[in-house]
Amino acid sequence: MYWVQKDTMKIQLIILYCFSLFLWTNAHATTLRMAFDADPISLDPHEQLSEGTLQFSHLVFDPLLRWTKDGQFEARLATHWERIDDQTMRFYLRENVTFRTGHPFSADDVIYTIQRLKKSPDFRAMFDTVETVTKVNDFAIDVHTVHPNPLLLNIMAYVFPLDRLFYAGKDQIIKYGDSFASHNVSGTGPFILESRELGSKMVLNRNPNYWDAASKGNVDHIIMTPIRADSTRLAALLSDDVDFISPVSPIDIKRAKLSDDIQLVTIPSTSILLLHMNQQRREEFRDVRVREAINLAINQTLIVEKILKNYATPAGQLSHPRFLGHQEALIPKYDLDKAKQLMKQAGYEKGFRVSMMAPNNRYINDEIVAQAIAAMLAKINITVDLKTLPKAQYFKEFSLKSADIMTLGWQSDTMDSNNIFEFVIACIDEKTGMGAYNASQYCQPEIDQRIKQANREMIPEKRQRLLQEIETILYREAAIVPLYWQSIIWAAKNDVHVGDIINDQNNPYLGDLFIETR
Amino acid sequence: MLIFLLRRLIQACVVMAIISLISFAIQDKLGDPVQQMVGMSVSVEERNALREELGLNDSLLTQYGRFLQNALQGDLGTSYYYKEPVLDVIFDKVPATLELAFCAILLVVLIATPLGVLAAINPKHWVSRILMVITSIGLSIPIFIVAILMMYLFSIEWNLAPSFGRGQTTEVFGLWHSGLFNQDGLSHLLLPSLSLAIALMPIFTRLIRAEMMEVLQSEYIRFAWSKGLSSNRIYFIHALKNTMLPIITIGGIQAGTLVAYTILTETIFQWPGMGFLFMDAVSRVDTPLISAYLIVVGGMFVVTNTIVDLIYGLVNPTVRLASHGL
Numbered sequence: 086m087y088w089v090q091k092d093t094m095k096i097q098l099i100i101l102y103c104f105s106l107f108l109w110t111n112a113h114a115t116t117l118r119m120a121f122d123a124d125p126i127s128l129d130p131h132e133q134l135s136e137g138t139l140q141f142s143h144l145v146f147d148p149l150l151r152w153t154k155d156g157q158f159e160a161r162l163a164t165h166w167e168r169i170d171d172q173t174m175r176f177y178l179r180e181n182v183t184f185r186t187g188h189p190f191s192a193d194d195v196i197y198t199i200q201r202l203k204k205s206p207d208f209r210a211m212f213d214t215v216e217t218v219t220k221v222n223d224f225a226i227d228v229h230t231v232h233p234n235p236l237l238l239n240i241m242a243y244v245f246p247l248d249r250l251f252y253a254g255k256d257q258i259i260k261y262g263d264s265f266a267s268h269n270v271s272g273t274g275p276f277i278l279e280s281r282e283l284g285s286k287m288v289l290n291r292n293p294n295y296w297d298a299a300s301k302g303n304v305d306h307i308i309m310t311p312i313r314a315d316s317t318r319l320a321a322l323l324s325d326d327v328d329f330i331s332p333v334s335p336i337d338i339k340r341a342k343l344s345d346d347i348q349l350v351t352i353p354s355t356s357i358l359l360l361h362m363n364q365q366r367r368e369e370f371r372d373v374r375v376r377e378a379i380n381l382a383i384n385q386t387l388i389v390e391k392i393l394k395n396y397a398t399p400a401g402q403l404s405h406p407r408f409l410g411h412q413e414a415l416i417p418k419y420d421l422d423k424a425k426q427l428m429k430q431a432g433y434e435k436g437f438r439v440s441m442m443a444p445n446n447r448y449i450n451d452e453i454v455a456q457a458i459a460a461m462l463a464k465i466n467i468t469v470d471l472k473t474l475p476k477a478q479y480f481k482e483f484s485l486k487s488a489d490i491m492t493l494g495w496q497s498d499t500m501d502s503n504n505i506f507e508f509v510i511a512c513i514d515e516k517t518g519m520g521a522y523n524a525s526q527y528c529q530p531e532i533d534q535r536i537k538q539a540n541r542e543m544i545p546e547k548r549q550r551l552l553q554e555i556e557t558i559l560y561r562e563a564a565i566v567p568l569y570w571q572s573i574i575w576a577a578k579n580d581v582h583v584g585d586i587i588n589d590q591n592n593p594y595l596g597d598l599f600i601e602t603r
Numbered sequence: 604m605l606i607f608l609l610r611r612l613i614q615a616c617v618v619m620a621i622i623s624l625i626s627f628a629i630q631d632k633l634g635d636p637v638q639q640m641v642g643m644s645v646s647v648e649e650r651n652a653l654r655e656e657l658g659l660n661d662s663l664l665t666q667y668g669r670f671l672q673n674a675l676q677g678d679l680g681t682s683y684y685y686k687e688p689v690l691d692v693i694f695d696k697v698p699a700t701l702e703l704a705f706c707a708i709l710l711v712v713l714i715a716t717p718l719g720v721l722a723a724i725n726p727k728h729w730v731s732r733i734l735m736v737i738t739s740i741g742l743s744i745p746i747f748i749v750a751i752l753m754m755y756l757f758s759i760e761w762n763l764a765p766s767f768g769r770g771q772t773t774e775v776f777g778l779w780h781s782g783l784f785n786q787d788g789l790s791h792l793l794l795p796s797l798s799l800a801i802a803l804m805p806i807f808t809r810l811i812r813a814e815m816m817e818v819l820q821s822e823y824i825r826f827a828w829s830k831g832l833s834s835n836r837i838y839f840i841h842a843l844k845n846t847m848l849p850i851i852t853i854g855g856i857q858a859g860t861l862v863a864y865t866i867l868t869e870t871i872f873q874w875p876g877m878g879f880l881f882m883d884a885v886s887r888v889d890t891p892l893i894s895a896y897l898i899v900v901g902g903m904f905v906v907t908n909t910i911v912d913l914i915y916g917l918v919n920p921t922v923r924l925a926s927h928g929l
Contacts, residue, residue: 134644210646260641261681261683261686263686263687283684283685284883313886314873317872518647521644521647
């Protein structure tokens with residue numbers, strides 16, 4: 086009898102021991118389960134310039150420098166930088182950093198990466214400005230630009246150094262086929278990719294040798310699931326299947342707020358929504374009075390309040406308050422009587438009929454916003470034939486400029502006004518790619534000349550004046566209809582401190598994410 | 604039998620060829636695949652070069668010719684997004700969908716059959732009447748409402764089942780990742796298969812009831828009663844067997860509906876199967892994948908209908924296959 090008891094006790098002890106071991110490891114491994122609406126299309130950070138790719142780059146790679154929440158630059162793999170002359174900037178690199186493979190990080194990797202960026206179809210337009218990169222020593226490089234470039238740092242925030250020894254020789258960038266870089270990855274980032282099932286799951290583990298020991302991030306594992314349907318994504322958070330989601334649809338916000346253990350975090354992004362009025366297709370739009378009437382008839386504030394539930398900022402110009410070209414004075418105006426008067430003066434009292442196109446799954450509530458705009462224009466007797474399309478079809482129509490009024494959202498890659506101007510309102514020039522998204526087919530030499538000047542102007546005050554002048558001209562000419570800056574909305578469990586790591590470019594710095602122990 | 608199968612094979616080929624032609628014809632309307640591959644700021648020149656490389660600038664007929672040529676060698680193209688041969692991508696997702704459909708059908712059979720039989724035996728009982736009301740309501744509620752409601756109740760409010768995904772899978776015979784053999788996988792299966800089953804159940808319950816009531820009036824059943832057979836034997840052996848014939852036919856036709864419903868269910872529950880894959884491919888304008896999916900599903904239709912016809916012959920030996928259908 087005695088020995089039986091002793092044995093059971095032994096077993097019990099073993100079980101207890103195993104259990105405590107299990108508890109111990111569990112208590113110390115913090116897992117973040119997150120669901121976003123998109124996943125990176127490839128592991129190659131240079132294959133596509135998209136939000137998904139950049140979010141992934143911040144996980145597995147480190148940039149030379151990155152934006153902080155308040156719009157400053159923060160040193161990452163570059164420790165500091167200085168301007169040598171108008172066309173040269175020196176970057177000093179961090180020492181004692183290693184890649185996932187164990188290869189040490191040095192200047193050669195940065196030079197290699199910039200050269201590869203210059204070959205990438207998606208990135209090369211941005212990096213055309215870099216003429217050469219020279220090595221000063223193992224931990225310093227000089228970047229020479231083709232002409233003085235005031236935005237060099239903004240561009241260098243896109244340099245996520247790759248492991249040269251890992252990639253070299255098999256580094257072709259292939260957009261639609263198999264390549265080494267699209268399936269294999271080696272970076273210095275806070276996380277290491279463990280597995281990836283395209284379109285359904287990605288698992289990352291914390292990099293044990295991560296250089297940034299000061300980071301308060303404590304996430305050991307990330308399980309990322311792309312969930313495309315808004316309602317499913319929110320349901321996953323509410324049912325405790327994930328901890329962190331983005332984006333949240335405005336109609337779901339009320340429901341999300343009902344839960345006590347969920348927090349909603351929102352930041353106004355710099356991405357602007359606007360309407361193009363095509364002046365080539367419509368003679369009426371060539372009359373500034375008609376364009377102004379349209380601007381006056383559309384009530385941005387009402388749209389933001391009623392449709393977007395205040396998760397956006399009404400815009401009277403293209404430059405976000407953070408951008409250099411922003412002017413406080415240019416606010417959206419709404420004046421229906423004046424709009425009617427202007428239409429009368431222009432000889433269109435009885436109005437006219439126009440076609441309008443908008444996407445229905447690209448921007449927050451885009452379809453409803455388009456319908457509201459059509460209703461607002463009806464008040465000045467402009468009858469709108471509205472057609473909304475899924476984004477895949479919409480952007481094809483957009484490039485064909487198939488409707489008189491078209492919706493566009495634009496996020497400046499360089500976080501600068503001039504990027505918007507170049508793509509959205511500059512005169513169309515197929516050779517240089519200027520005005521590629523100018524579906525107004527509006528051309529104002531005064532603006533083009535200032536865009537070119539601002540690209541080389543190194544004195545911030547002068548540059549600011551140039552950019553602000555462009556906004557003034559646009560406002561005066563009522564050339565386009567700025568609508569609003571969208572907000573980005575995240576939702577997370579209360580113990581996940583997402584508020585500290587998000588920013589207006591929607592690149593959450595998950596390496597620094599802190600989760601309270603559960 | 605052999606001639607029948609051969610005919611069906613030819614039929615399948617014709618069906619798939621027609622589907623491929625249609626899917627090619629609509630390709631232009633789906634959007635621009637190049638647009639999906641590049642960032643917003645990529646120049647027109649760059650885009651055109653990519654389009655040229657992909658052969659998208661050729662006429663539709665040239666593209667279709669090229670596609671047929673490759674298809675004859677078993678190559679239906681490479682997915683733009685997955686960067687793998689489309690058939691590999693699709694067959695990778697087949698197990699998830701088949702398991703989902705299988706569980707849904709199992710639920711339908713296990714629930715709808717006894718309910719239908721009971722309603723037929725006691726048509727005037729209040730339970731039967733309520734059942735009939737419920738089924739007519741069920742027929743008119745779209746599946747996505749059922750699915751969203753179930754997700755809301757079972758995963759958000761009561762926290763009984765996970766809201767999305769497939770959960771843990773175990774490998775079976777090295778070629779099938781199955782969610783049927785562990786608790787996590789099964790719990791993930793619960794909501795999607797239940798919503799699929801709910802979509803199909805009403806029609807089957809009503810059908811079985813109607814057929815059964817008719818059969819119960821027939822001569823041979825009355826004879827069985829007078830012979831003194833037990834009621835269980837009469838209902839479940841003699842009557843049910845003859846009830847099944849039309850049910851199987853409808854079942855074969857419903858297989859198509861099942862495919863359509865899996866697209867919805869999988870999208871709502873983020874179930875990594877073929878339907879979800881297809882919706883994803885549409886939103887990414889992954890044209891090779893879209894065409895291949897349609898062709899594969901077309902093939903599956905022909906196969907299920909062939910199987911249904913074979914079963915038909917087994918259940919009722921008077922049916923001759925060769926004279927039945929094409």
